[in-house]
Amino acid sequence: MKKITTVLTLAILFVFGLKTNAQLKGNFDSFNEEKDELGITGQYFGKSDKKGYGFKFVKEADGKIVNELHYYEKKKTPQPALKLTLKESYYNKNKVKLFYVWMTASASGYVEVLEVDPGVFAQIQQTQYSSNGGPAPLEANRKVTDVYIKDQAKFETWDVETAQAKVDLIIASLNTEKIEKETAEWMKNEIFAKNVDKVVFAAQWYHLQKQGYPDKLAVSGADFKTELDMGGNMNFMAFFSVPPSVKYPGQQINIEYEMAGKKTNRETLRKKSAAWSNMVKILETKNFEYRQSPTRAIREYNQYQSQFVQDYAAIQLLYDNKDKLKVGQTYDFTVRVYVHRDGENGAVLAEGTVKLKYTEAAKKVFEGDPTKPEAKGVFAQFEQFLNE
Amino acid sequence: MKSIFSFILLLLAFLGANSQENQNEELGKLTSGNFTVNKVLENNGNFKFETASKQWPISFTKVGNNYSEVTVNRAGIIEEKYQADLPGFPAYYKSETSDIIITAIDKKIYYYSYSVKTGASIKYIFSETKIKNYADEKATLDNYRNSIKELQTTTRTQRIEENNALAAKQEEEHTLKGKIIKSINVVPVTKPSEVGLLSIIAIGVEVTLDNGKVLKTKNLGGFTPYTDFESEVSGGDFAGGDFKVADDSRKIPGDKIEIAVWSKYDDKKTKGKFSIPVNYKRDVNYNFSGNSGASGRGGTVGYSINGKNGEDGKSVNISVTTIQLNGEPVNKVVITDKYSGNIIAESKLNTNYTLNINANGGNGGNGSVDFGNGGNGGNGGNGGNVTITGTGASSLKSSIINKGGTGGVGGNAKTQSFEKGMNGRNGNNGIISK
Structure with a gap:
């Protein structure tokens, strides 16, 4: 039986071999x-x-x-x-x-x-x-x-x-x-040309990017701010010369914050604990597919979610500087967007500095309103998170 | 019995930890040459391997004791080079231009992309040995990546420390802290020819130290941080190396911008100054449009199924006076609220530039679907009326859009037994008088 199979196999190979070589x-x-x-x-x-x-x-x-x-x-x-x-x-x-x-x-x-x-x-x-x-x-x-x-x-x-x-x-x-x-083509737009590779700031996210237009510059830039009241919304967005998803495929994004000589960044804090990992999500370059980053907040009231949205890495930095904050003073606050892989930052994709003003309203937001002792300030809430 | 079990577990963990060798060791088991290509085929989430008809040449570059580079000659026609992620203790070889990564494990070379969230996505395995099923191969690769990362800690920490030391050295060399300043020069990165409301002018700072060394801000090619400086400005704001001209000509005294800069570490406050006249050669844009009405939100507590009305565009009076500024005709524009008479904004613009005004009515919100009848659409707001007067009215270039907003669409009925909501009325266009 085995012999017959072998013969047949050889015959098939011979026939197919001829067929392959034939025109x-x-x-x-x-x-x-x-x-x-x-x-x-x-x-x-x-x-x-x-x-x-x-x-x-x-x-x-x-x-x-x-x-x-x-x-x-x-x-x-x-x-x-x-x-x-x-x-x-x-x-x-x-x-x-x-x-x-x-x-x-x-x-x-x-x-x-x-x-x-x-x-x-x-x-x-x-x-x-x-x-x-x-x-x-x-x-x-x-x-x-x-x-x-x-x-x-x-x-x-x-x-x-x-x-x-x-x-x-x-x-x-x-x-x-x-x-x-x-x-x-993008460089023909003055707003982009003057802000490329920079982080820009505004008191409302829609002053940075029109909803539904991540791939088109549809704001005038008139509402980009160089100073923000810490008592209000603090939003930012980066402009990239090339979409990070194209230039840095398969990598992560890290955001570093700097104020008064101190720094925090999302990736370091994310790895501290499960609680931090829950609060600071992984950002990947594949989700940064345009020349404008998604708009982000240091802290803002999100109408849609009916609650405040905060970047805990940014709040940690404000908390680290809480003893220095004085009403009426402004503080340089720098945001750097890095490409990131395996715990190490790569190139700086965008950087920007805004002056944060600590107003009376900001003091109430961060330290609590004495007239409303039942409502905790941001720092007290954050301390609670840290203690948990 | 329990202690024997614990011992075996510990032994397995020890062997497991030691079974992960870095890529210098893994590539040492291989020889450059042609490799059989096992391609991953995906069909509705099911993966299997198929062997390609040709082998691909793959080579490994060794520098000293380390393999620094892997070259995959795809199909023998495209040369792709991959560099070690951490030369002293590599876990993989990466490309600067694609998301493809190369890792060798037990004589199998994995060609894949990787996400920290979902792990490896294998495209090919180059190997002379038998390939397991996709899930097993992915598990092998994911386990390797997770465990080798722990083993890389020492080498990676060393590299991070080296990089941090370099950055700290650079920071130390370029910061103004502790330096004695001889003079400060404030210069625009490029000389601006057209400066108007909301223009952004990149302004750099050069600091000459007492030892003659010159430190520069990033926008002038240096490394001195902008945050080392404090400033006084007139006619706009300055932050991060950019001067942004004010949005209202009342905030630009003397029709010029001025900036004085000094080191925040300098007790003497040695200042550098820069000033430039504003020639108002820039279009000016105002938006006085009304907001659109919110759409109905049937079934949501606190909301109605009916769309809300759009707001009317603001009606404004624009008074224009032509003046001469540095020998050129400039229109001074004062915009007041037609009803309150309050001044909303003042601007100036060279007569060759355009005043753009949007005073459209907001669109009405759409009605939504509920459990019965559809909600009504909101009415569109009316366009604002714009009146232009004054000696400069004839020379003012303007573009005014003050259309009425579109009425919202009535919401659909839940079923045929109910009625569709009414569409909202369109707003009236505003009137332009000049």
Whole structure:
């Protein structure tokens, strides 16, 4: 029995071996006779099924420039199985030949082919973005599912993994260019240009960033403050030249506060205890995906949550300086946003200083109102937290 | 019996702790060359490995006793370099441009991304030995990362201390504390040509010490902190190296900004000064729009299902007088509340620049859905009326938008048995008189 199995195995290997070495045949040989200005048209063979497919670049149709890739399966038919559209700007600026079609409006209906080498196309899917009128954005997680090869001599070189690596390289290059272009566009805005890599402050979060506009500068900057009353809301936001999620992927964000020669930071305090970990959440660069950080508060009354929101690392610093605070005085308060990994700060992403004014109202907020002894001040509440 | 069990536990813990070797030791078990690629495939949250058809070249760079770099030649066509996270005791090799990390454990090379919240997300394993299932491989990697981090403490603390010492040295060299100051020079980072209301001017400080050494603030390329200085200003605010011109021309005496700066550690208060005329070459923007009404919040205690009305835009009178300032025509603008007559704001702007005013009515809030009828939408507020008068009215460039707010949309009925709420009325547009 074992002998028969061995013989059969050898026979199968022999047959498949012959098949692999033999020239593949398809129904689109005639396509190889045609020429086009992008050098695409011809018969291609799928890496996965070894079947022949027809690719034809069509520049014009009905008197209009269309720049389409017509894709034929099985045999030449009057109409192609798919018509994919060239992303013209990628080709005009970078000579990247990317064609796409949305079979349905959902992400799963997206089909893209990208030339990774002359006569070699990667077929790509993505599952993140729905139809937006153009190809899936460069940030989409592109996955190569097959490779189409015109010259069979390239079959040994190109497999799905090789094509995936090349696709990642091409997309990364386009993305770098896109980021640079976007930064140049942002720099045309005076508010951004004058505050990039800085932390800005305001008494209301919506003076820093318009709700729903994290990727667009939609405030005038008129309400950015250089001095804040400690009795009111104290909000801040950082401007970044490049989104941290892009420049520092896979890392954390740490925020350091400095006042009167003393410093605190979120990461050090977060690691002190479970209680601190509950109060100071981990910030990751993946959530800092725009040139404006999410707005943050040293302390503010949050209308939506109907309660005060405080950064405990900032409150710890104010508490550390509580004996120095005198009504009518101002104190430089510096905020630094760092990229952070494994307990160590990396680059400073943004830095800013605001003057905090300790007013009568602030004294009541932080030390308690003598006329309302039942309501504890911020320092007393914080002390309670520390003692727990 | 209990003591034997405890002993075994301790022994296992000891062996476990010692089984985590740093990457210098792990890479020492490997030789640069071609590795079989095991790719992770994901399908609806299920993960499995698939072996790629080609091997990838991977090399390890050793400097002295330490492996400093791993080079993965993806598919033989893309060279990716990864550097040790902590050269004396590495746990992984990282890239500056991607979130991919490389760690070798027992002759398997893991190519993955990592989150402190969710652990490793493996993309590939390069190995000649058998791969386990995804969950087991992830557990191996996560355990390694967690336990090696503890073992890195000594080396990491040493590096942090070294970096802190460097930072402290730099701070000591550049702080003004304990230094004798000869003179202070206050200079704009770039000479501003257009200075108007709310302009931001980056202003740096150069401090010459008695020994001739010059210390500079960050915006001039130095390391002296802004917080070492105290200042007196006129015509705006100064903080963090930026002078922000005031938002109202009444706060700019003499139509110039002035700043005097000194070290907060200097008893003599040696001052540096800077002054520049304000030429008001900047557009001025005011927002007198009414707030939008809140939407109804059916089913919420203390709230109604009806949307609230939007507020009216403020009606204002604008008096404009053309004056000459440093040989150039400037419009002085005084804005008063049409009803109270109170002055709201005063500004000046060069006649080539524009006064932008928004005095729109707020939109009405939408009605919400409740258990029966839908709530009514709130009415839109009316646009504010704007009247411009004075000798400069004809030369004032202005853009005024004072539209009525849109009425809120009536809330839907819960079922067909009930009625949809009424839409709110749109506000009237304001009138512009000039």
